[in-house]
Amino acid sequence: MSENSSNTKLVATPGQTIGPFYGYALPFEKGEQLVHPAHPKAVRLHGVVTDGHGAVVPDALLEIWQADENGAVPTADGSLVRDGYTFTGFGRVPVDNVGHYTFTTVDPGPTEPGKAPFITLTVFARGLLNRLFTRIYLPEDTEALANDPLLSSLPEDRRRTLVAEREADGSLRFDIRLQGEDETVFLTYPNLEK
Amino acid sequence: MTDKDQGPEEAFVHLTPKGPDDAADTQADLNQEMARITEQYDASGAPETQPRLDYAPYRSSILRHPTKDPHHTDPETIELYAPAFGERDVHRLESDLTIQSGGEPIGERIKIRGRVLDGDGRPVRNQLVEIWQANAAGRYIHKRDQHPAPIDPNFTGVGRCITGDDGSYEFVTIKPGPYPWKNHHNAWRPAHVHFSLFGTDFTQRMITQMYFPSDPLFALDPIYQSIVDPKARERLVAEYDHDVSEHEWLLGYKWDIVLSGSNRTWTEGDSNV
Numbered sequence: 001m002s003e004n005s006s007n008t009k010l011v012a013t014p015g016q017t018i019g020p021f022y023g024y025a026l027p028f029e030k031g032e033q034l035v036h037p038a039h040p041k042a043v044r045l046h047g048v049v050t051d052g053h054g055a056v057v058p059d060a061l062l063e064i065w066q067a068d069e070n071g072a073v074p075t076a077d078g079s080l081v082r083d084g085y086t087f088t089g090f091g092r093v094p095v096d097n098v099g100h101y102t103f104t105t106v107d108p109g110p111t112e113p114g115k116a117p118f119i120t121l122t123v124f125a126r127g128l129l130n131r132l133f134t135r136i137y138l139p140e141d142t143e144a145l146a147n148d149p150l151l152s153s154l155p156e157d158r159r160r161t162l163v164a165e166r167e168a169d170g171s172l173r174f175d176i177r178l179q180g181e182d183e184t185v186f187l188t189y190p191n192l193e194k
Numbered sequence: 195m196t197d198k199d200q201g202p203e204e205a206f207v208h209l210t211p212k213g214p215d216d217a218a219d220t221q222a223d224l225n226q227e228m229a230r231i232t233e234q235y236d237a238s239g240a241p242e243t244q245p246r247l248d249y250a251p252y253r254s255s256i257l258r259h260p261t262k263d264p265h266h267t268d269p270e271t272i273e274l275y276a277p278a279f280g281e282r283d284v285h286r287l288e289s290d291l292t293i294q295s296g297g298e299p300i301g302e303r304i305k306i307r308g309r310v311l312d313g314d315g316r317p318v319r320n321q322l323v324e325i326w327q328a329n330a331a332g333r334y335i336h337k338r339d340q341h342p343a344p345i346d347p348n349f350t351g352v353g354r355c356i357t358g359d360d361g362s363y364e365f366v367t368i369k370p371g372p373y374p375w376k377n378h379h380n381a382w383r384p385a386h387v388h389f390s391l392f393g394t395d396f397t398q399r400m401i402t403q404m405y406f407p408s409d410p411l412f413a414l415d416p417i418y419q420s421i422v423d424p425k426a427r428e429r430l431v432a433e434y435d436h437d438v439s440e441h442e443w444l445l446g447y448k449w450d451i452v453l454s455g456s457n458r459t460w461t462e463g464d465s466n467v
Contacts, residue, residue, distance in 0.1 A: 127254030
């Protein structure tokens with residue numbers, strides 16, 4: 001994209017599919033637990049990954065990265081070997097045999113006053129030739145959601161694919177549709193090349 | 195389909211517009227499809243550097259690629275940073291895949307060395323690199339890998355390291371074997387090592403595969419060919435480097451990885467992050 005804008009720019013190495021055999025390598029103990037389930041503010045974030053026929057995708061790997069409950073960007077290491085107390089902001093989980101995933105986390109706070117809080121999500125799967133990025137917005141602050149630059153640039157039927165649903169027990173529900181009618185909005189950023 | 199029929203990569207029965215008889219396609223059919231896409235790309239004149247998500251010769255991509263273009267977004271606070279990893283997360287010995295069990299794994303001992311850089315050429319320091327691969331016989335440690343090749347009890351094929359101050363990484367491992375998969379009849383993946391990488395921004399997150407020079411399977415492999423630009427896909431091929439090879443011990447390969455550019459406005463302090 002910007003190969004000509006500066007002579008120091010390097011062309012990015014291409015991505016490739018995660019394939020089916022990451023199971024022994026990437027998942028790690030408590031990868032899905034950004035906080036302990038007994039944490040007073042623990043929230044379940046869960047959903048299902050589906051393909052263009054609406055069939056569940058049983059071999060996807062998901063990663064989230066988010067601010068803490070006060071909106072601070074975490075800087076602590078220790079995601080792979082969790083001490084049970086430090087909030088590192090990073091989680092990784094393979095979906096189960098029916099395409100379902102669960103993270104245990106906290107609602108992120110807004111990173112800047114008035115901003116709509118969201119969790120970033122990266123999707124990897126066999127059959128997916130490069131990773132996909134998206135955002136999981138919290139549904140509560142409707143004013144901030146209405147003013148959000150990304151959401152307000154989308155038509156309503158697309159916009160709602162990015163806003164999680166708050167369930168009766170306080171869980172966040174966020175499904176990921178890789179293809180089709182209700183396809184999730186996936187994102188690209190200025191630094192990414194085609 | 196019984197378990198016995200299932201090979202690596204396509205262990206799940208899934209419907210695609212081609213139907214469950216995908217494996218009936220011959221390599222010649224695949225080559226024709228891939229050649230058609232190459233022709234269209236050559237005629238388009240619009241250079242591409244990343245794989246296509248919609249690349250039908252890789253059958254599993256047919257129902258798993260988004261049909262809508264990704265939405266352009268300016269990254270916000272959290273997206274301008276990446277998770278931190280360090281010594282707490284990764285032990286130094288995890289970068290040597292040949293010493294993880296009691297005995298020596300079988301195969302050609304190799305070292306893979308390189309640097310992780312961002313699009314501006316800055317080294318990505320103190321960041322996590324994860325790899326996984328098949329053993330010398332082309333078999334993964336995975337319950338769904340049913341390829342009838344031997345498991346090596348002394349090889350898991352999994353490694354991790356944290357990059358140095360100059361963005362450098364290094365793994366000692368065994369050269370992986372090629373293996374068959376179910377994309378089409380007599381389909382074989384070129385030998386490869388999977389790499390998982392983080393940058394300084396979350397938007398630089400990527401997973402890819404490193405290949406070995408002069409593999410005869412490159413032209414036949416729809417995953418490699420999904421990067422339709424020849425120069426772009428050659429960026430995934432490591433270089434044999436005799437200076438990395440060690441006397442009477444191992445052969446050396448060199449492979450640098452460039453992540454996308456950082457979106458952050460870099461300050462003096464950031465350069466040490």
